Amino acid sequence: MILKDKIFLITGIADAGSLAMYAAKEIVKNGGSVVCTGLGVSEFHTNLSDRAASFLNKTFIDFKASIQQELGDARVDILDVTLEDNVEYFAKKLTKDGVKLDGFLHAIAMDKTIRNKQVKPLLEVTRDEFCDTLNVSAYSLIRLTHYLLKHEVLQKGSSVCSISYIAAEKVTFHPYRNMSIAKAALERISIELADELGKSHNIRVNTIRFSPYMGSKAGTATLTNEDIETSDKLSPLGNANPQDLAFEVVHLFRPESRITGETRHVDGGYHIMG
Numbered sequence: 001m002i003l004k005d006k007i008f009l010i011t012g013i014a015d016a017g018s019l020a021m022y023a024a025k026e027i028v029k030n031g032g033s034v035v036c037t038g039l040g041v042s043e044f045h046t047n048l049s050d051r052a053a054s055f056l057n058k059t060f061i062d063f064k065a066s067i068q069q070e071l072g073d074a075r076v077d078i079l080d081v082t083l084e085d086n087v088e089y090f091a092k093k094l095t096k097d098g099v100k101l102d103g104f105l106h107a108i109a110m111d112k113t114i115r116n117k118q119v120k121p122l123l124e125v126t127r128d129e130f131c132d133t134l135n136v137s138a139y140s141l142i143r144l145t146h147y148l149l150k151h152e153v154l155q156k157g158s159s160v161c162s163i164s165y166i167a168a169e170k171v172t173f174h175p176y177r178n179m180s181i182a183k184a185a186l187e188r189i190s191i192e193l194a195d196e197l198g199k200s201h202n203i204r205v206n207t208i209r210f211s212p213y214m215g216s217k218a219g220t221a222t223l224t225n226e227d228i229e230t231s232d233k234l235s236p237l238g239n240a241n242p243q244d245l246a247f248e249v250v251h252l253f254r255p256e257s258r259i260t261g262e263t264r265h266v267d268g269g270y271h272i273m274g
């Protein structure tokens, strides 16, 4: 029970196939508890079209149902990281409810330049598309950490973890272009935060590069079966699975760990291949 009495925030759960869900379940198995956030309509959304509102409502219903099914009565909250007021409101709400966190998992990414498994060439990416992807998938790590610390929710000695991909560093057989840049930013943010927060709050910040995985909404939208097979063949141990990732998250969340500023590879060894 290495996480006994510890509480972690888990972002990025859409459904039972989400990578973050596997991490949440493993945390609970190790004696910890979780607070989970999902996308939904918040009071901070303005001018939502009917289509957007119904998408967000359905997303939240699916999220809540999967939490109930996989994690029972774990706490759920709406969090859209692109809405500054929503992030601060969420942090304040945790303070008000007396929740103190021992860490959190950032498992959030969104890139509208990948549609129907087609990746837009970088040369065609607009400023808005570039900034939106960076905002949701990378800057959100800074902002969420900022408000959790500002409202004294994230405790000294906590551990923060995010999920990245080898494309942050190397062009792979299925280049992600715009998203690769966001992942590179996410990894650099982790390193800079590891330095700042290690010194100021004894907080550790790490990121994990994971194998391609089609069992989640993001994975299904971006990958093909052929991508998964190619990566499986190229990786010495074959593709890592979500449970491998969950074990690593729990490892990095261990309170006695001194690992920080690391980019871990949970990818069956794919990263050593030329």
Ligand SMILES: NC(=O)c1ccc[n+]([C@@H]2O[C@H](COP(=O)([O-])OP(=O)(O)OC[C@H]3O[C@@H](n4cnc5c(N)ncnc54)[C@H](O)[C@@H]3O)[C@@H](O)[C@H]2O)c1
Residues within 6 Å of the ligand: 011, 012, 013, 014, 015, 017, 018, 019, 020, 038, 039, 079, 080, 081, 082, 106, 107, 108, 109, 110, 136, 163, 164, 165, 209, 210, 211, 212, 213, 214, 216, 217, 218, 219, 223
């Ligand atoms: N699936 C893969 O092949 C793979 C591989 C390596 C890394 N990753 C990373 O793992 C993480 C989780 O992805 P997943 O595969 O479990 O997919 P997923 O679709 O289950 O998770 C992505 C999550 O991001 C959330 N999200 C998007 N925009 C948001 C916003 N504005 N505010 C709050 N949440 C928002 C979605 O609601 C969803 O829960 C992502 O960072 C992804 O890039 C995935």
